[in-house]
Amino acid sequence: MNRPHEPLLHPILHPLTLAQFYGKHHEAAAAADAREVLDLATRFCREAQVSGLDTQTDAGFDWVLTPSRFSNRISLELGQGGHAALLQVDPDLSAHPLDAAIHAGVLGHKPLATAYALLPAEQREGLLRELRESIDQVQSNRSAAKQLQALRVLPELPVPSQPPLDIAQLLRRFEVPDAQARLAADHVKATYGEALNTMHGSQVLAAAHAHAPHLGLYGAPWQTWLCENATTGNLEGVEACLRMHAEPNVPDANGETPLHLAARHGHPGIVRRLIEAGADTALGNPRGETPLHVAAQHKRAQCCLELMAAGADPGQLDNAGRKPGDMHRGREKGREQIHGL
Numbered sequence: 001m002n003r004p005h006e007p008l009l010h011p012i013l014h015p016l017t018l019a020q021f022y023g024k025h026h027e028a029a030a031a032a033d034a035r036e037v038l039d040l041a042t043r044f045c046r047e048a049q050v051s052g053l054d055t056q057t058d059a060g061f062d063w064v065l066t067p068s069r070f071s072n073r074i075s076l077e078l079g080q081g082g083h084a085a086l087l088q089v090d091p092d093l094s095a096h097p098l099d100a101a102i103h104a105g106v107l108g109h110k111p112l113a114t115a116y117a118l119l120p121a122e123q124r125e126g127l128l129r130e131l132r133e134s135i136d137q138v139q140s141n142r143s144a145a146k147q148l149q150a151l152r153v154l155p156e157l158p159v160p161s162q163p164p165l166d167i168a169q170l171l172r173r174f175e176v177p178d179a180q181a182r183l184a185a186d187h188v189k190a191t192y193g194e195a196l197n198t199m200h201g202s203q204v205l206a207a208a209h210a211h212a213p214h215l216g217l218y219g220a221p222w223q224t225w226l227c228e229n230a231t232t233g234n235l236e237g238v239e240a241c242l243r244m245h246a247e248p249n250v251p252d253a254n255g256e257t258p259l260h261l262a263a264r265h266g267h268p269g270i271v272r273r274l275i276e277a278g279a280d281t282a283l284g285n286p287r288g289e290t291p292l293h294v295a296a297q298h299k300r301a302q303c304c305l306e307l308m309a310a311g312a313d314p315g316q317l318d319n320a321g322r323k324p325g326d327m328h329r330g331r332e333k334g335r336e337q338i339h340g341l
Contacts, residue, residue: 005029005032005034005037005038006018006022008034008037008038008151008157008158009021009037009038009041009148012144012147012148012151013041013045013141013144014137014140014141014144015272016050016137016305016306016309017044017045017048017137017140017141017144017309019272019275019276019306019309019310020044020048020309020310021041021044021048022276024044025040025044028040034157035152035157038148038149038151038152038157039152041144041148042145042148042149042152043145045141045142045144045145045148046067046069046141046142046145047067047069048067048138048141049064049065049066050064050065050134050137050138050141051063051064051065051134051308051309051314052064052065052130052131052133052134052305052308053292053296053304053305053308053314053324053325054127054130054325055126055130055296055299055300055301055304056123056125056126056127056129056130057119057123057124057126057127058123059080059081059115059116059118059119059123060080060081060323060325060326061078061079061080061115061127061325062079062080062314062325063076063077063078063079063131063134064076064077065077065134065135065137065138067138067141067142068088072090072091073088073089073090073091074088074089074090074091074135074138075087075088076088076089076102076105076131078102078105078106078112080111080112080115080116081111081115083109083111083112084109084112085105085106085108085109085112086105087101087102087104087105087106088105089101089135091135091138091139093135095125095128095129095132098128098131098132099124099128102116103116103117130301166185167181167184167185167188167189167204167208168181168182168184168185169181170204170205171184171185171205171208171214173240175214176208176212176214180212180214183212184208184211184212185208187208187211187212188204188207188208188211191207192207204243205243205244223241223246223247223250224252225237225240225241225246226238226241226242226246226248226258227252227256227258227261229241229270230258230259230261230262230265230267230270230274231261231262231265232265233262233265233266233267233270235267235269235270235273238258238270238273238274239273242273242277248274248277248278248279249278249279249280249283251285254285254286255285255286256285257279257280257283257285257291258270258274258279259271259274259275259279259280259281259283259291260285260289260290260291260294262274262291262303263291263292263294263295263298263300263303263307264294264295264297264298264300265298265300266295266298266300266302266303267303268300268302268303268305268306271291271295271303271306271307272306272310275306275307275310281307281310281311281312281313282312282313282316284318284319287318287319287320288317288318288319288320289318289327290312290313290316290318290324291303291307291312292304292307292308292312292313292314292316292324293316293318293322293324293327294327295307295324296324296325296327297327304324312324
């Protein structure tokens, strides 16, 4: 997927924020010039909410952080088991003051207050660390907004360098002989010129194949390979499959999509790439489990964050009526039952 003007944004934006921005504004960014994209990204960073999913406790909290428009404070909506409380926190709070602020903020919500008060010390520390990471992302977004604004008003914008596309190397990856790969690459460069900068990799391969057909570029089992590479964490392999039009929402023989597999095995970079390629975070497997369900079940915190950043719903239920936050707790209870037999 082409992401216009990304070299300007990449050094400034938090990776999850960058993924959120293009997930929401890809079409607008594609039609905008560089200054318009900087303005769009500035407004996005000022307003962007940060969601989180608790992977540290048996209680299963989730939260949404919203930066205040009028002060440096942050609105924290903390939820658990269908209950929620809204409180204000200062962004520079360390663990102990943050803990005290949450205690005070949930006092009027008995179920939440009880669940939080009963947390073992180690689990509470883990929850506070995850909340602190989300707060840090809000602050990173605020800092990015200031940097983007300063960049936008410069008389001349910088022109970040981009690595040239090595077409011959790409073709050799698919077992095209070296001499044929170099000839095909030269032809594609001469034919398309500067347009190559905006072409999807699959278009480049298709153009090379049209000029110099090779069996390595035709009829390969891209869909199966996409699932295998998502499982093993081979990002380069995932990219290759996507370039040859492998569909990110087609499940494997067990009914799990590539996004399920990447989330289950803890590959956040591949989760992000599949989402960029159009993977649907709401699709369930035969048990109704979304990728967020399986990521939470296997305690893949970074994968949970990537999925939440892309809009995955922490309240979506599987066929057994469980939310993603219920999954790892159910797994631990199952182990306890087995040990008790």
